[in-house]
Amino acid sequence: MDKIQTKIILGDSKEVLKTLHANSIDLIFTSPPYADSRKNTYGGIKPDIYVEWFLPISEQLLRVLKPTGSFILNIKEKADNGERSTYVLELILALRKQGWLWTEEFIWHKKNSYPGKWPNRFRDAWERLLQFNKTRDFKMYQDEVKIPMGDWAKTRLKNLSDTDKRRDNAKNGSGFGKKIANWVGKDLVYPTNVLHLAPETSNKNHSAVFPKELPAWFIKLFTKTGDWVLDPFLGSGTTSVVSKKMLRNSIGIEILDEYYKLAMSNIAETEFTLF
Amino acid sequence: MDKIQTKIILGDSKEVLKTLHANSIDLIFTSPPYADSRKNTYGGIKPDIYVEWFLPISEQLLRVLKPTGSFILNIKEKADNGERSTYVLELILALRKQGWLWTEEFIWHKKNSYPGKWPNRFRDAWERLLQFNKTRDFKMYQDEVKIPMGDWAKTRLKNLSDTDKRRDNAKNGSGFGKKIANWVGKDLVYPTNVLHLAPETSNKNHSAVFPKELPAWFIKLFTKTGDWVLDPFLGSGTTSVVSKKMLRNSIGIEILDEYYKLAMSNIAETEFTLF
DNA sequence: GTTCCGCATGAATCGATAG
DNA sequence: ACTATCGATTCATGCGGAA
Numbered sequence: 398m399d400k401i402q403t404k405i406i407l408g409d410s411k412e413v414l415k416t417l418h419a420n421s422i423d424l425i426f427t428s429p430p431y432a433d434s435r436k437n438t439y440g441g442i443k444p445d446i447y448v449e450w451f452l453p454i455s456e457q458l459l460r461v462l463k464p465t466g467s468f469i470l471n472i473k474e475k476a477d478n479g480e481r482s483t484y485v486l487e488l489i490l491a492l493r494k495q496g497w498l499w500t501e502e503f504i505w506h507k508k509n510s511y512p513g514k515w516p517n518r519f520r521d522a523w524e525r526l527l528q529f530n531k532t533r534d535f536k537m538y539q540d541e542v543k544i545p546m547g548d549w550a551k552t553r554l555k556n557l558s559d560t561d562k563r564r565d566n567a568k569n570g571s572g573f574g575k576k577i578a579n580w581v582g583k584d585l586v587y588p589t590n591v592l593h594l595a596p597e598t599s600n601k602n603h604s605a606v607f608p609k610e611l612p613a614w615f616i617k618l619f620t621k622t623g624d625w626v627l628d629p630f631l632g633s634g635t636t637s638v639v640s641k642k643m644l645r646n647s648i649g650i651e652i653l654d655e656y657y658k659l660a661m662s663n664i665a666e667t668e669f670t671l672f
Numbered sequence: 673m674d675k676i677q678t679k680i681i682l683g684d685s686k687e688v689l690k691t692l693h694a695n696s697i698d699l700i701f702t703s704p705p706y707a708d709s710r711k712n713t714y715g716g717i718k719p720d721i722y723v724e725w726f727l728p729i730s731e732q733l734l735r736v737l738k739p740t741g742s743f744i745l746n747i748k749e750k751a752d753n754g755e756r757s758t759y760v761l762e763l764i765l766a767l768r769k770q771g772w773l774w775t776e777e778f779i780w781h782k783k784n785s786y787p788g789k790w791p792n793r794f795r796d797a798w799e800r801l802l803q804f805n806k807t808r809d810f811k812m813y814q815d816e817v818k819i820p821m822g823d824w825a826k827t828r829l830k831n832l833s834d835t836d837k838r839r840d841n842a843k844n845g846s847g848f849g850k851k852i853a854n855w856v857g858k859d860l861v862y863p864t865n866v867l868h869l870a871p872e873t874s875n876k877n878h879s880a881v882f883p884k885e886l887p888a889w890f891i892k893l894f895t896k897t898g899d900w901v902l903d904p905f906l907g908s909g910t911t912s913v914v915s916k917k918m919l920r921n922s923i924g925i926e927i928l929d930e931y932y933k934l935a936m937s938n939i940a941e942t943e944f945t946l947f
Numbered sequence: 948g949t950t951c952c953g954c955a956t957g958a959a960t961c962g963a964t965a966g
Numbered sequence: 967a968c969t970a971t972c973g974a975t976t977c978a979t980g981c982g983g984a985a
Contacts, residue, residue, distance in 0.1 A: 434958050476960065479808040480773050486761040499756045504779055504798050506866050511959045512976030514862060517812055520976080521959065522864030523779050533754040537792055587789060589797030591781050598957050598979055606958060822978060861977065 401623075402646045403637055403664055407657040410629035410650045414457035417648065422461045423536075423624035426612050426636050428471035432484055438653060444477075447484040448491045454629060459496055461627065465536045467619045468497070471505070471607060473524040479517055485525065492529060500535070501528040501590060505611065508595040526592070526615075541617040543585035606632060612639045620645055634660030638667045676898075678916045678939055679923045682932040685904035688925050689732035697736045697923075698811075698899035701890050701911050703746040703881045707759055719752065722759040723766045729904060730767055736902065740811045742894045743772070746780070746882060748799040754792060764802065772804040776865060780886065783870045801867070801890075816892040818860035881907055887914045895920055909935030913942045 406413050429451065432444040442450050458468060474482040493499055503526035510522035597608045612635060616626060622644045628636035631649035633656060640647035641664060651657045681688050704726065707719040717725050733743060749757040768774055778801035785797040872883040887910060891901060897919045903911035906924035908931060915922035916939060926932045 428958085431958055471958095473958070475958080476776070479961085480775055481777060483765060483768065483774065486764055489761055490758060493758065498754070499758065500754060501751075501793055502756060504781070506779070506781065507978095509957085509978030510864055511957060512978085513959055513961090514814075514975050515960055515962095516814075517808070517810065518776055518865070518960075519814070519862055520864045522866045524958085533792070535792065539789075539791075539794070586787075587794055589785055589795045590793070591797045595979065596957070598955090 401641060401644050403641045404648045405631065405634070405637060405657065405660055405664065406648065406650045407652075407654060408650060409652050411453050411457070413650050414454065414461060414629060417457075417461045417627075419460050420463050421625060422627045422648075423463055423466045423621075424616060424619045425458055425462060425466070425468040425627045425629070426471075426615050427469075427628045427630045428606050428632070429630045431472060431475065432482060433475060433477070438656075444474075444482045444484045448488050451488060452491060452495060455492055455495060455497070458627075458629065459531065462531055464532045465534060466531070467500075467535050467537075467615075468529040469503075469615050469619075470527040470529065471524060471611070472527065473521070476518060476521070489527065496531075497529040498531070498533065499527065500530045500533075502526070503528065504591045505607075506591060506593050508593060509598065526611075536619065538618060538621065539587055542588055542614060544588050546584045546586040607635065609635060609639050612636045613643065616640060616643055616645060631660050632656055634663040637664050641667050676916060676919050677921045678912055678942075680906065680909070680912060680932065680935055680939065681923065681925045682927075682929060683925060684927050685925045686728050686732070689729065689736060689904060692732075692736045692902075692923070694735050695738050696900060697902045698738055698741045699891060699894045700733055700737060700741070700743040700902045700904070701746075701887050702744075702903045702905045703907070704905045706747065706750060707757060719749075719757045719759045723763050726763060727766060727770060730770060730772070733902075733904065734771055734806065737806055739807045740809060741806065742775075742810050742812075742890075743804040744778075744890050744894075745802040745804065746799060746886070747802065748796070751793060751796075760800065767804060771806075773806070773808065774802065775805050775808075775810075776803040777801070778803065778865045778867060780867050780869060780882075783868060785871070801886075811894065813893060813896065814862055817863055817889060819863050821859045821861045882910065884910060884914050887911045888918065891915060891918055891920060906935050907931055909938040912939050916942045 430439040430442060432447045433441050435441065462468060472485055472488075474485040476482075489499055505524045505526055507522050507524065510520045513520060592611070592614065594608050594610050596606070612626075612628075616639060620626060624645050626636065626640040626645045626647040627649075628647070629650045631637060631651040634649060634651075637647045637649040637660060649660060651660055705717060707717050707722045737743060747760055747763075749760045751757075764774055780799045780801055782797050782799065785795050788795055867886070867889065869883055869885045869889075887901075887903075891914060895901060899920050901911065901915040901920045901922040902924075903922070904925045906912060906926040909924060909926075912922045912924040912935060924935060926935055
């Protein structure tokens with residue numbers, strides 16, 4: 398087995414990305430800071446300058462991505478003063494102008510969304526997973542994410558939610574593979590563009606923005622072993638951890654020293670896991 | 673009981689809407705023809721002129737809607753030559769410019785979406801339900817759409833007979849909510865902005881765009897008995913049928929004679945249903 | 948070693964209060 | 967009048983301790 402590299406870089410993506418080779422990345426998976434969120438850590442980018450802030454970074458992403466690669470952007474606009482912000486819509490339009498193809502919008506249905514009650518809206522239980530590409534001939538390994546069909550599968554999934562699920566998640570962060578192994582010989586069908594996952598609410602030393610299953614699903618769908626995965630907003634390192642587990646090379650960039658150290662620590666703990 | 677009116681009008685919404693009174697409608701629920709689809713019926717509005725085609729109509733909708741009313745727009749862009757069209761995004765931006773508030777985007781997760789396989793995308797299993805308003809003080813009857821709590825539902829499903837399950841389904845559609853509320857009392861919680869409904873399977877002469885549960889949910893959420901519901905693209909009449917069943921007055925506009933007759937026939941068969 | 952509770956905790960949002 | 971901060975609201979989940 399070739400050695401898998403897991404590079405973590407401390408710095409500003411806008412600059413660091415310039416040092417990467419053109420056409421070298423198979424999958425970009427990232428969750429940038431949302432506008433006006435995480436003010437205490439990332440400073441809170443204002444909605445009205447969000448697009449302008451993002452475009453220099455996506456320009457570099459366009460350069461480093463292989464023509465056959467994919468860019469998955471996890472983002473959701475906030476509600477403010479009774480209205481939804483439009484900066485995500487404007488970002489999609491701006492990215493197309495920059496040369497990206499907007500090929501798909503997956504929905505992440507968050508089963509346990511943030512609680513709360515307001516007179517004019519319900520809880521927000523979904524986020525966008527926007528897929529962008531450089532060309533129409535991107536690689537997609539659909540068979541890797543097949544799911545079981547039929548009622549028996551539903552029953553099994555229900556049972557999984559108790560104790561089995563915990564074990565499965567704890568030992569194998571990227572989950573799906575093991576489950577699919579159990580389903581060999583059953584009827585497998587292709588999934589849809591709606592993903593059902595619960596965010597990780599309580600971890601040991603940090604709280605992950607998205608569950609490991611989320612990058613794991615897209616890594617399986619868009620890359621093979623030994624391919625290169627990039628996350629320009631690494632945060633606590635989830636994308637890199639999952640990449641390492643799944644035997645993909647990866648590059649993670651993080652601007653905050655605190656998160657950078659956390660990511661390094663999380664990756665050091667990560668074992669290679671075949672599944 | 674006051675008499676409930678169910679008006680169906682044959683004609684072009686752009687013109688017919690001008691004859692309606694200003695500030696008279698409590699809920700607009702509609703699923704307009706999608707760009708480049710239904711070519712043979714609506715003439716196939718091209719994506720690049722979609723916004724310009726829609727704005728004169730939405731201008732009238734803005735006029736006839738009460739300040740406390742809501743406008744729910746069911747729409748989903750198609751993939752065209754490997755890319756998602758952006759006319760829906762552009763429409764949202766244009767409607768805001770026209771004076772609408774974009775208050776929310778609900779997701780309709782279609783549980784049983786069409787089967788099919790493409791080399792570069794999965795089945796599309798969701799649609800947008802965009803909510804627009806004239807003011808921030810719109811009416812919303814959240815208690816009318818409460819759902820059983822997660823844990824409770826799980827336990828309950830285990831011990832349930834088949835008939836109970838069926839009754840639970842019926843409640844989702846348009847009925848037994850209050851009975852179930854009696855059983856479980858305070859175990860009801862508010863829903864999120866993600867709706868789980870299966871598209872209707874049994875259709876006779878037409879392709880139903882949405883199941884009855886979809887308008888029923890929004891009619892419960894945004895109107896009271898005797899309020900006025902408007903659908904400017906009525907199609908086979910689902911919105912009017914559901915409105916009549918739920919004792920709401922309604923106006924439906926349809927441009928094609930064939931659909932107009934079908935809607936008339938469907939509504940004639942509809943009985944008032946108390947629930 | 949299981950199973951069962953109790954409890955803290957989220958990429959939230961609004962309205963009121965304060966500067 | 968406009969921005970900044972804070973309290974109140976609420977539910978699925980996983981963890982830890984207890985039975």
